[in-house]
Amino acid sequence: MLYHPHDLEISAPQEMIDIYRRLANDLEQVGRDGPEAIAPKVSISDWMIAKRAVPILLGTVVGHPRVEDGKPAATTEIVFWDEHWQLARTLTRWYRLGRPLVGGQSQ
Template sequence: MHYTFVNADTLARLTDDIRKAASEGFGPGMLAGAPFLDEYALVPQPAVGLTGIVTGHPRIADGRRCFSTQVFHINAEQGVARTLNRWYRLGRPHGSERN
């Protein structure tokens, strides 16, 4: 049996994004169209992912709780996270006080 869990193009985009985040910071184009994840939290799955209330996701309705693929980069101060499949713009962490 042979299983391919992630294709090479997806990993190449992920690697490129992490390199840019580490060296160039975030330009406006990097997060264009990125879903917004409010009340987010890291969740221990077989690999660490994110959960939160999503807005702007291409396949999940606004206001629904989602569970992301594996997290590879997160910077809470900048309010961004990169999972296997996409960037997320982060809102408030889960359990934070609402304003």
């Protein structure tokens, strides 16, 4: 299934900064003080590990450090998207958005 960017719930930049800053702070605290420094308020039982899909970009890239120019690529998870600015940020890098592929055809 293909998604249009407007169908994806991608947070505003400051919201994502806050989320990742809290994550980094939590991991640093556990690394520094050990697991006893964390007192989770939520527990989970009868659990298992599963995978879920995340929004990514599929397209033809130019300037990627590991993919030859003009070749198709799939990105890591999209964490920021602004079509007006023609920018997308994945977990690993920024992308300048060129023309989108709509309905299987370039615009």
